Amino acid sequence: MFQTFDVQSVPDQGPPRLKALRAAMAAKGVDCFLVPRADAHQGEYVAPRDARLAWLTGFSGSAGFCAVLQDKAGIFVDGRYRVQVRSQVADDFTPVHWPEVQLADWLNEQMPSGGVVGYDPWLHSVNDINTLRTKLEKAVLQPLDNLVDVIWQDQPPPPAALFSVHPLDQAGESHDAKRARLARELDAKAAIITLPDSIAWLLNIRGTDVERNPVPHAFAIFDESGLVDLYCGEGKAADVSAHLGADVSICDVGGFLDAVAQLAGPVRIDPDSCPDLIAQVLRDNDIALKEARDPCILPKARKNPTEIAGAKAAHARDGVAMVRFLAWLDATAPGGTLTEIDVVKALEGFRTQTNALRDISFDTICGSGANGAIVHYRVSEQTNRPVAQDNLLLVDSGGQYVDGTTDITRTIAIGTPSDLHRSCYTRVLQGMIALSRIQFPKGVAGRHLDALARAPLWLAGLDYDHGTGHGVGSYLSVHEGPQGFSRRSDVPLETGMILSNEPGYYKEGHFGIRIENLVVVQEAAAQPGDDGRDMLAFDTLTFVPFDRRLIDVGMLTREERDWIDRYHADTVALLGERLDQEARNWLTQACAPL
Known part of the structure; x- marks a missing residue:
């Protein structure tokens, strides 16, 4: 159960949501909290439940992130959004030109010596955290439960729509053939796939979990024999179970991390899209990691x-x-x-x-x-x-x-x-x-x-x-x-x-x-x-x-x-x-x- 905060009781340091986040940070003992535009699947697009950056800042662009300190909040955007961000966010947020200015360099200037940077390990990739950890000079990283979720009292529920079959006459290749083809080149005991479009392509399924993009929210463990364990919300795969057949097991998403902890290594992860938390679980259980590109990325392209x-x-x-x-x-x-x-x-x-x-x-x-x-x-x-x-x-x-x-x-x-x-x-x-x-x-x-x-x-x-x-x-x-x-x-x-x-x-x-x-x-x-x-x-x-x-x-x-x-x-x-x-x-x- 997350602790909630009365916005009126915190110091007057900006818009109410920003003030509430700073109060949550103080309660957790962190000097900075990172708010990316990302979800646990690490795709580009997010469902309303995961639109934390937009909820906190007002910025609605499809890329960017915010680093919130007690006295400053930097919002990092690329060249597509530099006009837009100025019109959407309050003066309490400072636009930062990214990638010209890297997050680690900005934090090295802003953070006190020994300061703690909190982050939700579901929402940052392995490479993002490794790069940040390597380049931070004075501060340390601390994985946390998401502090925006702590203060977002009317946060929308997770998407609940059913998955659908993408027919063979449109896909051009059965999911059995795709799985067999990719398994031959896997070079690991298993691969963890988190990107919704990769899972959609591999299994010839589609979803409506993200607006405008027909992708399903799920995680997949793809083993060297071509079998797949598909982890998703209860009942979401009911309409595709016959299509998936016996070689694809439909599992409750609540058991995903426990299943990761039981894998035999080496386990292949894509450091550009695998959430940092999954790598933490593998390391904590002494499971060997193999870093390589998501096996679906190039075949899908x-x-x-x-x-x-x-x-x-x-x-x-x-x-x-x-x-x-x-x-x-x-x-x-x-x-x-x-x-x-x-x-x-x-x-x-x-x-x-x-x-x-x-x-x-x-x-x-x-x-x-x-x-x-x-x-x-x-x-x-x-x-x-x-x-x-x-x-x-x-x-x-x-x-x-x-x-x-x-x-x-x-x-x-x-x-x-x-x-x-x-x-x-x-x-x-x-x-x-x-x-x-x-x-x-x-x-x-x-x-x-x-x-x-x-x-x-x-x-x-x-x-x-x-x-x-x-x-x-x-x-x-x-x-x-x-x-x-x-x-x-x-x-x-x-x-x-x-x-x-x-x-x-x-x-x-x-x-x-x-x-x-x-x-x-x-x-x-x-x-x-x-x-x-x-x-x-x-x-x-x-x-x-x-x-x-x-x-x-x-x-x-x-x-x-x-x-x-x-x-x-x-x-x-x-x-x-x-x-x-x-x-x-x-x-x-x-x-x-x-």
Whole structure:
């Protein structure tokens, strides 16, 4: 039973929740408590029960953490959220530029000698804690029960929805075959899997435990023979038990740590995603650990032919919805009556009309004017802006379909764009085209290609503070590792990997521009004069017009113009016959040759 605190009885040191947390810290004898945006499964997305960072600080971004001391509370966010965080958190929280400033370095400056840093070992990975422990100079780490849970008196209950079967005709491989294949390469007595999307992929199941992401909350122990013990909430696997069969045992989640303590080593854990508590239990029971990547990560990222075909079908369906939306927007926006919320509702309506939408793949980003410069902006009643004339509208959205997950961004001119709008948009488009067209040797990683998308902006002294692209799941998480386009992405790209290609430019207080297509890695076609190297290339999945009103044709090379014209011709060929006459006429105009 957690102790509770009367907020009114603690010193006046900030917002009530922050004051209550500091009182709980004092009662436990810790000088600092860490509040990450994470849950025990270490996925990117969290259920309402686990939204501790947002509850404490007001910050709603999908990445970040807070370090609370008695006299200061640092909230660490990356470049996507630096505008957003200032608008969402009280002055009692100090935004810290992360990863430029590392947590250990900040704590070394802020903490007293001998100070104690408390943390919930379920919510921090093995690598996070090992790195912090190594770099802390004056303070020590102390695992604790979660102190936010101590003070969060109306904390939502854990998700309770049932799991569902992901059918073989969409998965492309049975879970028996996946388990057998991965077991042959396990190189350990067992592996502990905590990531919801890994468990979903391995067992061909899905869930609704996290909003917008069809993943189940569970833990899995995967042994060297291919058997799996699946630990989840009571009754949650009732509808998938027959599908899972005799080789997958369904167990109560309450017995998970006791089962971990009984394993024979070596036990494989992924130090980037395994909660620190699990490693503690293994060490406390003298069970040998083998640190290696989650065995599902790379196989899940390499989409099979069925999944790629499903992705193409989902993108064609989603493209129809997007074209209908853009045609509606062009017809409606000149009236001057639309707001950002109106646009979001309309777009979701067009996706719903496909009669195949399971959910949107994330909360739609729809920023008019200055709101478009907030990279992960989410419109609310408080921030809702009119879709004003002579402004840019940035719309980043996606759908979850049983055959694929989509993610697309288009920036649209409302009224007459300025020369600055057009030059910046064209540079962003040039970067997207450069990445779309490139072919590259096998072994190349995303960090080697990231600069291609930035080069046109760099030539003008411009840049953007987010990665150029992320991996995307197959009716799974819209953000899926380990592949990506960024300076930190060192995973070699392989055939079947799906990624977003989304350079941007953001002028704070004025406008934002982002253009995004999804691409899949494929074998490159042979070129005249090549020397026989194994080369890869990208096949574009997303087909929706770019806004020709924003393209400065004089800035383009002949190759870039030809690429755009081919892309638009392919868009008409793919989508035209699926549209009603009015939307088809709009599409034909939008895709006219430059």
